[in-house]
Amino acid sequence: MKRLILEDKRAIIDDLLKRIAENLQLNDSRRKLVNQRYEAVSKYIEDSSGIFNNADIYAQGSYRIGTTVKPQNGEEYDLDFVVQIDKNWNMLSFNYVYNEFKNLMHANENWSTLVIEKTRCIRLNYADEFHMDIIPTCTANRYINQNEIMVPDKKEHSWVISNPEGYALWFESKYIAQTEIYLHDFYPGMEVRAAQPLPNDNPNILKQPIQNAVQLIKRFRDIYFTENEDNKPSSIILTTLIGQLYRGENSIYETLESIIQRFEYNLEYNKVERKQFHIYNPVLPKEIFTKEWDENPQKFNHFVEFMRVLKENWKKINTLEGPDLYKLLNECFGNSVLESALNSQGLFIQKMRDEGKTGILRTTGGAALYQKEKTQKDRENIFHGNS
Amino acid sequence: MEIHNMFTLYQQLERINQTYSNWKGYVKYRKVLYLKGVVKPTVISPEYIIKITYIQGEKPKIYVLSPNLEIHPKKEKLPHIWFDTGSLCLDLNEYNIKSDLLAESIIVWVTWWLYYYEIWLQTGRWVAKGTHPDKW
Numbered sequence: 001m002k003r004l005i006l007e008d009k010r011a012i013i014d015d016l017l018k019r020i021a022e023n024l025q026l027n028d029s030r031r032k033l034v035n036q037r038y039e040a041v042s043k044y045i046e047d048s049s050g051i052f053n054n055a056d057i058y059a060q061g062s063y064r065i066g067t068t069v070k071p072q073n074g075e076e077y078d079l080d081f082v083v084q085i086d087k088n089w090n091m092l093s094f095n096y097v098y099n100e101f102k103n104l105m106h107a108n109e110n111w112s113t114l115v116i117e118k119t120r121c122i123r124l125n126y127a128d129e130f131h132m133d134i135i136p137t138c139t140a141n142r143y144i145n146q147n148e149i150m151v152p153d154k155k156e157h158s159w160v161i162s163n164p165e166g167y168a169l170w171f172e173s174k175y176i177a178q179t180e181i182y183l184h185d186f187y188p189g190m191e192v193r194a195a196q197p198l199p200n201d202n203p204n205i206l207k208q209p210i211q212n213a214v215q216l217i218k219r220f221r222d223i224y225f226t227e228n229e230d231n232k233p234s235s236i237i238l239t240t241l242i243g244q245l246y247r248g249e250n251s252i253y254e255t256l257e258s259i260i261q262r263f264e265y266n267l268e269y270n271k272v273e274r275k276q277f278h279i280y281n282p283v284l285p286k287e288i289f290t291k292e293w294d295e296n297p298q299k300f301n302h303f304v305e306f307m308r309v310l311k312e313n314w315k316k317i318n319t320l321e322g323p324d325l326y327k328l329l330n331e332c333f334g335n336s337v338l339e340s341a342l343n344s345q346g347l348f349i350q351k352m353r354d355e356g357k358t359g360i361l362r363t364t365g366g367a368a369l370y371q372k373e374k375t376q377k378d379r380e381n382i383f384h385g386n387s
Numbered sequence: 388m389e390i391h392n393m394f395t396l397y398q399q400l401e402r403i404n405q406t407y408s409n410w411k412g413y414v415k416y417r418k419v420l421y422l423k424g425v426v427k428p429t430v431i432s433p434e435y436i437i438k439i440t441y442i443q444g445e446k447p448k449i450y451v452l453s454p455n456l457e458i459h460p461k462k463e464k465l466p467h468i469w470f471d472t473g474s475l476c477l478d479l480n481e482y483n484i485k486s487d488l489l490a491e492s493i494i495v496w497v498t499w500w501l502y503y504y505e506i507w508l509q510t511g512r513w514v515a516k517g518t519h520p521d522k523w
Contacts, residue, residue: 006429006502013431321431323457326509339510346506346514353499353515360495365409365426367498376406381496383467383503383517385476 002185004358006349006367010251011186013317014209017252018183019341020333021207021215024069026077030130034063034079037132041111041124045083048104051097052136056084060164062235065171066207067214069235072222077130080121082137082164084149089138094152094159101136119155137162148284166283171239174246175208182209182251188357210246213255214239217310219333224306231302237289240279253317260311267304276300353378393485396420396443402490410494418442424494428502435501439493444484447493448474456504459511466513467500475500479518 005011026034042057061080062068068077083101105122106112116123121133140148140161147166150159183206184190190206217238225232242255245262249255270277276294281287293300313332320328329338349367352358359375361368368375394402396414403410403422412422422439433454441447450473456465467476477496503515 009430012429322433322505323508325431342506343510343512343514346503346512349502350515360498362406363408365407365424365428365494365498366430367428367502376491376495378499379481379492379495381477381481381492381499381516382479383477383496383500383513383515384479385467385469385518386471 001188001190001357001369004349004352004367004369005183005186005345007361007369008186010182010253014183014252015186015345016329016338016341017216018207018212019344020219020329020337021212021252022344023337023340024215024219024333025066026063026068026130030077033128034130034132037124037126038081041081041132041134044108044110045104050104051085051087051092051100052083052104056082058082058084058165060168062214062239064164064168065214065239066211067218067235067239069215069218069222072226079130079132080164081132081134082149083134084137084139086139086142089140089150089159092138094150094157095154097136097138098152098154101134105134120151120153161284161287163281163283167281170282171210171243174210174243174248176248176250178206180250181206182254188352188355209249209252209255210242212252213246213259214242216252216256216333217242217259219337220310220313221306223332223334224309225302228302231299233299233303233306234289237279237303240282240289244279244282256310256314260307260314263307264311267307353380393443394488396441399441399489402488403494406490407494412439420489422489424497426498426501428498428505432501432505437497439489441489446482446484447489448472449477449493449497450474451501457508459508461511466504466507467517 003011005015038057038059045052045055045057047053058064058081059079060082061078063079068079071077089097102115102117102122105115105124111124114124114126116125118133121135124132124134126132135151137149137151139146140150145163145166147169148161148163151162153160178184178190187206218235221232221238241263242259245259245266246255247258249258267277277290277300278288278293279290281289290300293303313328316328317325326338326342349358356378357370358378359368359370360366360378361375370377396417396419399420400412400414400422403412407424409426410422410424412420414420420439420441422441424437424439425434426437427434435454436452438450438452439447458465464470468474469476475497477493477500482492499515503513507513
């Protein structure tokens with residue numbers, strides 16, 4: 001730990017953004033519950049006697065890459081899982097595999113009442129704030145790429161190709177080393193933590209700036225499109241765009257700033273070239289995530305306008321201070337998440353104080369990490385007063 | 388007599404001048420120490436102008452001159468204030484008027500009062516250690 005976050009503008013803003021993002025994602029107790037349920041469902045499927053015996057079962061989507069965001073208006077977290085079997089899909093009808101899986105889930109009394117049929121997946125609709133969407137799939141061609149899968153799609157009436165694990169690996173290939181993350185130097189104990197491999201269940205400690213950036217932009221989208229749901233860009237569009245424009249920036253703030261700038265540049269370039277801006281699946285380039293922009297150009301215009309408003313707000317974050325900055329963060333991400341973020345930052349700082357790590361800068365009176373020459377040492381106190 | 392061990396107002400001021408460049412002060416009639424500080428508790432905080440009046444042997448009085456302190460929309464009063472005087476209340480007798488230096492205590496706590504006030508103004512919660520936690 002080299003400085004206190006309160007001494008450094010990039011750090012204090014990043015710390016707040018990180019805490020806002022933490023308030024948006026599944027909390028630790030929810031994660032545990034998800035894991036328990038995932039394990040129970042996995043065991044049941046793996047041990048079953050039909051075609052799903054010994055299937056590979058894994059997370060995909062935002063839960064897989066750690067970018068979940070609490071939905072607005074009491075909706076539920078959508079957690080996606082894949083059940084993958086190594087059967088020759090050419091020999092099986094998509095309907096057969098889907099129905100076999102549906103029957104399997106119905107056959108278990110733990111889940112039979114929770115099952116809901118969706119276009120591609122079976123949804124287990126739990127009573128609390130999340131549901132699990134599980135897709136039964138077959139490996140597309142295990143000699144070429146174990147991650148490419150065929151998914152039964154009832155709307156398309158056929159198998160469709162997908163590669164969620166490949167996508168997750170693509171996203172993860174953008175990650176930077178833990179020690180490079182800007183906030184790394186501002187939290188106690190990070191040196192020890194950095195030396196150990198992080199557990200896979202993704203503790204809410206130091207996420208990658210790109211993960212936090214995805215969460216924040218998704219949240220900003222949810223708020224921006226509250227009254228305009230039909231034109232809301234999907235999470236896969238936002239996540240892919242961010243992944244493609246990210247260049248290893250080490251803070252959340254810079255990540256967002258660079259993405260906004262590069263998006264503008266790309267937009268201009270496409271305009272000059274008279275091309276429609278599109279976002280492709282990086283691991284299945286034939287798949288265009290933004291196909292609907294051709295059919296429905298207004299959706300594209302809404303998206304461009306959304307990115308412009310994001311840019312306007314972002315410019316202000318660098319110049320505003322105190323209550324004005326908080327007001328803006330409230331508008332962007334919602335009041336209750338900022339409140340929790342500020343309270344948790346205050347408690348974190350109080351802990352630094354209790355541990356005797358803090359001091360006061362001799363030049364500005366600013367709160368700082370204690371260093372003999374630069375600061376006056378902090379001293380314990382209990383605020384009092386009457387009313 | 389204990390009183391002889393007390394730091395004089397001049398000693399208090401000298402220590403403040405040695406320690407900080409954002410605080411200035413003077414002693415009037417050898418009885419009252421007046422201090423004025425410009426304090427920016429964090430890099431994204433405004434600069435607060437603070438006045439302290441300190442009479443030897445009494446509790447120092449600390450006022451925020453600017454910007455105006457505001458009250459959280461769901462609260463009625465500012466937290467951790469002496470309402471008779473409007474002085475900030477920084478301690479529950481951790482400042483020992485007989486043996487302590489303002490530079491090492493009161494002035495340090497002013498920063499923290501302001502930092503926690505900024506959070507309180509947004510959240511309505513005083514997250515540092517304080518008395519009457521339910522109230523504030």
